[in-house]
Amino acid sequence: MAKDPVRVLVTGAAGQIGYALVPMIARGIMLGADQPVILHMLDIPPAAESLNGVKMELIDAAFPLLKGVVATTDVAEACKDVNIAVMVGGFPRKEGMERKDVMSKNVSIYKAQASALEQHAAKDVKVLVVANPANTNALILKEFAPSIPEKNITCLTRLDHNRALGQIAERLSVPVSTVKNVIIWGNHSSSQYPDVNHAVVGGKPVREAVQDDAWLDGEFIKVVQQRGAAIIKARKLSSALSAASSACDHIRDWVLGTAEGSYVSMGVYSDGSYNTPSGIIYSFPVTCANGEWTIVQGLPIDDNSRAKMDATADELVEEKALAYACISE
Ligand SMILES: NC(=O)C1=CN([C@@H]2O[C@H](COP(=O)(O)OP(=O)(O)OC[C@H]3O[C@@H](n4cnc5c(N)ncnc54)[C@H](O)[C@@H]3O)[C@@H](O)[C@H]2O)C=CC1
Ligand SMILES: O=C([O-])CC(=O)C(=O)O
Numbered sequence: 001m002a003k004d005p006v007r008v009l010v011t012g013a014a015g016q017i018g019y020a021l022v023p024m025i026a027r028g029i030m031l032g033a034d035q036p037v038i039l040h041m042l043d044i045p046p047a048a049e050s051l052n053g054v055k056m057e058l059i060d061a062a063f064p065l066l067k068g069v070v071a072t073t074d075v076a077e078a079c080k081d082v083n084i085a086v087m088v089g090g091f092p093r094k095e096g097m098e099r100k101d102v103m104s105k106n107v108s109i110y111k112a113q114a115s116a117l118e119q120h121a122a123k124d125v126k127v128l129v130v131a132n133p134a135n136t137n138a139l140i141l142k143e144f145a146p147s148i149p150e151k152n153i154t155c156l157t158r159l160d161h162n163r164a165l166g167q168i169a170e171r172l173s174v175p176v177s178t179v180k181n182v183i184i185w186g187n188h189s190s191s192q193y194p195d196v197n198h199a200v201v202g203g204k205p206v207r208e209a210v211q212d213d214a215w216l217d218g219e220f221i222k223v224v225q226q227r228g229a230a231i232i233k234a235r236k237l238s239s240a241l242s243a244a245s246s247a248c249d250h251i252r253d254w255v256l257g258t259a260e261g262s263y264v265s266m267g268v269y270s271d272g273s274y275n276t277p278s279g280i281i282y283s284f285p286v287t288c289a290n291g292e293w294t295i296v297q298g299l300p301i302d303d304n305s306r307a308k309m310d311a312t313a314d315e316l317v318e319e320k321a322l323a324y325a326c327i328s329e
Contacts, residue, residue: 003034003035003036004036005068006031006036006037006038006083006084007038007040007081007122008025008031008037008038008039008082008084008086009040009041009042009078009085009086009121010022010025010040010086010088011042011043011078011085011086011087011088011113011131012042012043012089012131013041013043013054013071013088013089014041014043014050014053014054015043015047015089016238017130017240017244017247018043018054018088019054019240020240020241020245021086021088021244021247022039022041022054022058023058023063024244024245024248025037025039025248026039026065027063027065029245030084030251030252031084031251031252031256033065035065036066036067037065037066037067038067038068038069038070039058039066039068039070040072040078040079040082041054041070041078042072042073042074042075042078044073044089045073048073051071052071055071076119076120078116079113079116079117080121081120081121082117082120082122083122083125083126084125084126084128084251084255085117085121085125085126086128086130086247086251087110087113087128087129087130087131087141088130090131091105091106091109092132100326102133103133103136103322103326104326104329106131106132106133106136107140107327108326110129110137110140110144111140111327113141114140114141114142114143114144115145117141117145117148118144118146118147121148123147123148124149124152125148126152126154126251126255127141127148127152127153128155128156128251129267130155130156132188133187133319134155134156134157134188135155135187135188135280135281135282135316136319136320136322136323138154138155139280139281139323140327142281151292153281154250154266154293155281155283156243156250156267157192157265157266157267157283158247158264158265159188159242159243160184160188160192160194160224160227160265161184161246161264161265162245163194163224163227163242164182164184164199164220164224165180165182167220167223168182168196168206169201171210171215171220172209172210174201178201179200179201179206180200180261180262181198181199181262181263181285182195182199182206182265183198183199183263183265183285184224184265185274185282185284185305185309185312186282186283186309186312186313186315186316187282187283187312187316187319188267188283189312190225190229191225191311191312191315192224192312193221193305193308193309193311193312194220194221195305195308196210196216196220197299197300197302197305198285217304249264250264250266254266254288254293255291256288257288257289258287258288258289262287263286263287263296264285264286264288265284265285267281267282268281268282268283268286268293268295269281270282270284271295273297276309277313279320280313280316280320281316282312285299
């Protein structure tokens, strides 16, 4: 019997990630080749015409799984009954702007969208925040949508995770599918810690396969931390196809489960695991089953990793304070 359609919201759908993401969702890359979808696309009024153009293209592509498209600038209409919400819309930093200015704009966007999701989305909506600052936007969304279970609010660090897999595969000239269990700890920013201490390639520890700890502890980490900036330098635009693809990976694994023996990285509400501060959205290694993620426990952490995990946590605590200062202004 055919499945009922799942309603998937994409905010910022007229933007570059949105343009890459919506056809992936309509083709079944996010939720599976047997899962019909109804796309809800939200953008702001100045982007309404462009958003309508994206809707026209979705119709023209005649995707068999796509059972409907809502394209709107009305946040309540966009959030109505959605089961999955991918939050890509946000306010980017512009020339001459302080970090605090960007934070205050995003705090007000995420506060308003949290309330709309709370009032209009399905009660068990799963939320993925992509827009930067992704971890802190997700935290604000969580704070202002108290009836959405905190386990249902996450942010994207899967792109960083996939970038780390890609760097190791390139270094060893092996298919990327043979590399697994890298970890991104912390913030989706240049303070993140890409950790290979538990990663394997073809069943062998990555450190044994690479045989170059200096590279793994130095250049590799820097390349992954700075990859977003490198793409901007090369394309004059930020990552879009890789961000969209990684957003699909994040939701697919969350809904359909991770492979046996594999874990992935997700930004989730910290419960204090690995002595990280609770009350921030921090990226951890997780496994997923039955629509729920679980933090992988018990991995040994050496002093070098500890220091890097703490540094990225400190940045998130600072961002949280900045965001809260914007709320109370
Ligand atoms: N977490 C991650 O791994 C990554 C995050 N990003 C972030 O994703 C975000 C989107 O990137 P792009 O698509 O390249 O940007 P973009 O500027 O091309 O698109 C953003 C879209 O959001 C819309 N928007 C702005 N305010 C909105 C609101 N209040 N409600 C709904 N829509 C709104 C804009 O009109 C625009 O169409 C940025 O914040 C970027 O920094 C980008 C790459 C990776
Ligand atoms: O760096 C940026 O602005 C975009 C981003 O988050 C990434 O590519 O990881």
